Amino acid sequence: MKRFLLKLWMIESNIRASIRVSTWLHTRVPLLGRYLSMLVDRSLLWRFGVDVTSHRVRVANLQISHPSGVLLGGNGIVSDGRVAVNSGVKFVGPAPDDPGYLARHASGDVFRLGDNVVIGANSVLVGPLDICDNVVIGAMSLVNRSITEPGTYVGVPAKRIRDEAPEDVWVSRGGAQAPERLRLKELE
Numbered sequence: 001m002k003r004f005l006l007k008l009w010m011i012e013s014n015i016r017a018s019i020r021v022s023t024w025l026h027t028r029v030p031l032l033g034r035y036l037s038m039l040v041d042r043s044l045l046w047r048f049g050v051d052v053t054s055h056r057v058r059v060a061n062l063q064i065s066h067p068s069g070v071l072l073g074g075n076g077i078v079s080d081g082r083v084a085v086n087s088g089v090k091f092v093g094p095a096p097d098d099p100g101y102l103a104r105h106a107s108g109d110v111f112r113l114g115d116n117v118v119i120g121a122n123s124v125l126v127g128p129l130d131i132c133d134n135v136v137i138g139a140m141s142l143v144n145r146s147i148t149e150p151g152t153y154v155g156v157p158a159k160r161i162r163d164e165a166p167e168d169v170w171v172s173r174g175g176a177q178a179p180e181r182l183r184l185k186e187l188e
Contacts, residue, residue, distance in 0.1 A: 011048060015064055018044050022054035056108055059083050066121075075127055076108035081115025086139070088122035104128040118165070136165035 007013040018040055026037035037054065044050045048067040053074030060080050064070055066087035075093050091111055093101050104110045110127040117131055120139035130146040137143060138154030147153060152162040 011067060012063055012065065015044065015048060015050060015067060016062060019052065019054040019057060019062070023057075026055040058108075059113070069122075075105060075110035077111045077113065078109045079113035079115070079117070081113070081117070081133065083113050084118045086119060086121040086123075089119050090124045091127065092124060093127055101128050116165075134165055 022037045022040035025033040041054050050067045050070045052072040056074045056076045058078050061082040063084045069088040071090040112130040114133035116134045118136045123137050123141045126144040134150035136152045141154050141158040142156040143158045151160045152165050153160050
């Protein structure tokens with residue numbers, strides 16, 4: 001009971017549940033479902049500041065710790081792994097007449113993200129692009145090209161500064177963990 005009440009209280013679980021409900025409404029309920037889905041998506045914007053078109057987000061484990069100002073939009077975000085998005089992150093498209101963008105937009109996968117991707121606060125990703133596994137994008141970075149090698153990326157435009165990402169920012173089942181929590185788990 002305590003876990004259930006905690007999940008109701010937590011912002012991340014509310015966002016994930018709302019995205020699931022909205023996607024279900026959009027895909028399974030004829031006629032009225034698309035409108036109800038839009039209402040659920042707008043409620044996410046009103047409640048948490050997350051601008052999303054839920055049926056276009058297909059991420060196995062999406063974590064948005066501080067959702068204020070996050071724009072997931074309707075371009076299509078796909079990942080079979082774990083993705084952590086921090087406050088103010090924007091997933092945007094280039095010029096609306098770009099042929100590569102239009103092709104990927106039609107298939108709903110403008111952004112293809114790998115496993116263990118952490119996107120820092122106020123970063124902007126301009127698609128279409130692919131990001132491989134084990135990537136950390138630093139705060140206020142601009143990603144306008146695909147990332148094909150694991151590591152830590154920062155800057156405008158984002159450049160790789162480290163071959164490996166710090167271990168204390170990896171996405172776990174419960175969310176991005178602080179170094180203290182990691183050390184405690186190692187001691188157990």
